[in-house]
Amino acid sequence: MEIKISQLVPHPLKEFGFEQSEIWKNTYTFSSGNIYQIVAHSGVGKSTLINILYGDRKDYDGEVLFDGQNIKNYSLNDWTKIRREKIAYVFQGLHLFEELTLMENIQLKNVLTQHQSENQIIEWIEKVGLKSHLHQKAIHLSYGQRQRIAVIRALCQPFDFLLLDEPFSHLDEVNQQLLTDLVTKEAAKNNAGIIFTSLHEIHDKRLSNVIQL
Amino acid sequence: MSFNSKNLIEKLVRKNLSFLRITTFCFFSIIGFFILILAGTIYLDYAKNFGEDSSVWKANYVVLNKKISSLQTLTGEKPSFSENEINDLKSQNFVAKVGTFKSSQFPVKLQVGGVAGIRGFSTDLFFESVPEDFIDVKESDWKWKEGQDFIPIIIPKSYLNLYNFGFATSQGLPQVSEGLFTKIPFQLILGKGENQKVYQARIVDFTTKINTILVPENFLEWANQTYAPLKSLAPSRIVVETKSQGDENASTYFEQQNYDINKDELKNNELTYYLKLAFSLVLFIGLIIVFAAIWLMIINFQLMIEKNKHKTKDLFLIGYNINQLARPYLKFSIIFMLISYIISIPLVYFILDIIKEKVGKFMATETSHVWEVIGFGLIIVIILFIINKIILTQSVKKIALKD
Numbered sequence: 001m002e003i004k005i006s007q008l009v010p011h012p013l014k015e016f017g018f019e020q021s022e023i024w025k026n027t028y029t030f031s032s033g034n035i036y037q038i039v040a041h042s043g044v045g046k047s048t049l050i051n052i053l054y055g056d057r058k059d060y061d062g063e064v065l066f067d068g069q070n071i072k073n074y075s076l077n078d079w080t081k082i083r084r085e086k087i088a089y090v091f092q093g094l095h096l097f098e099e100l101t102l103m104e105n106i107q108l109k110n111v112l113t114q115h116q117s118e119n120q121i122i123e124w125i126e127k128v129g130l131k132s133h134l135h136q137k138a139i140h141l142s143y144g145q146r147q148r149i150a151v152i153r154a155l156c157q158p159f160d161f162l163l164l165d166e167p168f169s170h171l172d173e174v175n176q177q178l179l180t181d182l183v184t185k186e187a188a189k190n191n192a193g194i195i196f197t198s199l200h201e202i203h204d205k206r207l208s209n210v211i212q213l
Numbered sequence: 214m215s216f217n218s219k220n221l222i223e224k225l226v227r228k229n230l231s232f233l234r235i236t237t238f239c240f241f242s243i244i245g246f247f248i249l250i251l252a253g254t255i256y257l258d259y260a261k262n263f264g265e266d267s268s269v270w271k272a273n274y275v276v277l278n279k280k281i282s283s284l285q286t287l288t289g290e291k292p293s294f295s296e297n298e299i300n301d302l303k304s305q306n307f308v309a310k311v312g313t314f315k316s317s318q319f320p321v322k323l324q325v326g327g328v329a330g331i332r333g334f335s336t337d338l339f340f341e342s343v344p345e346d347f348i349d350v351k352e353s354d355w356k357w358k359e360g361q362d363f364i365p366i367i368i369p370k371s372y373l374n375l376y377n378f379g380f381a382t383s384q385g386l387p388q389v390s391e392g393l394f395t396k397i398p399f400q401l402i403l404g405k406g407e408n409q410k411v412y413q414a415r416i417v418d419f420t421t422k423i424n425t426i427l428v429p430e431n432f433l434e435w436a437n438q439t440y441a442p443l444k445s446l447a448p449s450r451i452v453v454e455t456k457s458q459g460d461e462n463a464s465t466y467f468e469q470q471n472y473d474i475n476k477d478e479l480k481n482n483e484l485t486y487y488l489k490l491a492f493s494l495v496l497f498i499g500l501i502i503v504f505a506a507i508w509l510m511i512i513n514f515q516l517m518i519e520k521n522k523h524k525t526k527d528l529f530l531i532g533y534n535i536n537q538l539a540r541p542y543l544k545f546s547i548i549f550m551l552i553s554y555i556i557s558i559p560l561v562y563f564i565l566d567i568i569k570e571k572v573g574k575f576m577a578t579e580t581s582h583v584w585e586v587i588g589f590g591l592i593i594v595i596i597l598f599i600i601n602k603i604i605l606t607q608s609v610k611k612i613a614l615k616d
Contacts, residue, residue, distance in 0.1 A: 056530065076535065076610075083532040095527040099228050100221070107216035112532050157532070 001160035003030040008062035032160040032193040040213035046197035055079040088154040092165035098139035110156040164196035226541045242553035245506030293447035312344040313448035319440035322402040342430040354417040357432040367427040370419040404440040529613035
């Protein structure tokens with residue numbers, strides 16, 4: 001899958017103005033199979049860009065094309081399909097359900113797609129070190145623990161692109177490494193692309209494709 | 214462990230349902246259903262008592278006769294109207310139409326065979342008739358052609374009440390509804406001696422406005438000629454259509470001419486008018502309450518959705534579609550509605566029994582069938598469900614699309 005943006009500018013940025021950017025008011029193509037690190041200060045529209053690509057914001061000028069199709073023409077059902085089969089998203093606020101257990105939070109997505117076996121999910125949970133918390137409610141977990149769950153939830157679907165909005169902001173070096181390993185490996189398996197945003201550039205040779213927003 | 218999307222979403226939605234909230238929901242929807250079904254049933258059972266009475270006799274009619282004095286009884290002078298008097302009446306401003314009563318001038322005997330537990334009997338009778346256009350009955354019932362053996366009859370409703378609440382109760386006979394009464398066939402024997410013939414007859418309608426037994430006018434003309442050819446009488450009763458109800462000029466004119474009008478009838482007219490007014494008022498207020506009850510139920514579910522706003526939005530973002538998101542609310546709504554419906558049906562019957570006990574003594578009511586009431590309630594459930602579904606889906610959609 002290929003995501004092409006041209007002359008894209010969100011309405012809030014249009015009003016306040018912005019400096020030279022590789023994305024805004026420009027043409028850029030994301031291809032699946034590659035990893036893109038989008039670096040910017042806060043307030044330059046990192047989340048806005050991700051939300052536009054996920055179909056949650058429509059207040060922009062310019063065009064976003066998924067394999068040549070303008071996403072402004074997608075219906076609600078088209079978006080539901082894309083969110084189940086094409087694009088996975090780890091939200092900045094995680095959007096987990098506090099009253100559900102860790103496992104239920106993940107299954108909430110997996111029952112929709114029937115993509116992963118329960119064993120595979122448990123294997124991932126074990127890998128990120130949360131096996132003992134399997135049936136604990138999300139509200140009792142720390143932010144870092146919850147973030148790992150949110151990532152595993154996002155992996156419970158087929159995807160051409162994985163979007164992550166500031167995934168590393170609150171993580172220590174070890175956890176950052178853990179997450180990077182997990183998502184790059186799974187993306188490679190799916191031959192999918194990763195687009196993630198960050199406040200500061202992350203120096204990791206796997207994440208070398210840096211875009212200044 | 215097995216998971217499915219319905220269970221998980223329901224678990225999320227249910228989280229915001231406290232016991233208090235559920236009981237409040239149920240309480241209000243029971244009230245809503247109770248009012249809806251009760252109002253519907255009462256309307257079906259009682260409304261015709263206020264509507265149909267006037268159908269036999271069109272509005273604005275007054276029946277006149279001359280006052281009878283003791284002197285007249287002694288001299289044998291007939292209290293009939295002369296040609297001149299009728300013409301004078303026709304020329305009055307307030308009069309729209311004048312019709313004269315004709316009465317039977319021959320002996321009439323009525324016979325009923327035993328039907329439905331009522332013992333058979335026979336009695337002497339008389340007939341009267343008024344011009345066709347003063348009577349408002351279904352055309353097909355109220356018709357007579359020469360050579361026809363069947364004669365339609367209209368009797369005063371008071372006769373029916375006299376039977377039902379006076380005669381039948383005292384004699385241990387079953388009470389008979391209006392509907393059943395119109396199905397009883399009986400025989401009429403007209404004339405006497407050689408010139409006698411048996412006819413079939415049936416009551417086709419009831420009137421509260423005039424105290425006489427009516428047959429079609431063309432039949433009475435024919436029968437008078439056939440069975441009493443020599444007699445001819447001036448009319449003793451006149452029916453007048455006035456241009457407006459309660460015209461002062463009319464009352465003074467009738468007073469001057471020493472005509473007797475049925476005061477009760479006028480009073481009845483007035484009473485029926487006020488009753489109708491009261492009934493429409495009650496109906497109007499009832500409709501408002503019904504509307505409020507429906508509104509309340511819908512608002513309840515809106516509130517539940519509003520409380521789950523963020524969850525709904527998040528679920529939408531991870532790939533749930535609008536129908537999946539609306540489903541748990543719809544499921545709850547149908548469960549609430551069915552529970553309320555099931556509880557309110559016996560409540561409605563309880564109240565109806567109380568009302569019937571109070572009202573049934575002076576008003577003949579048609580009792581609607583249990584299945585009609587249950588069916589009526591089910592239709593309400595379905596209609597409310599559809600309305601709820603449309604509104605719920607719209608609200609979920611609105612939340613899903615909000616930034």
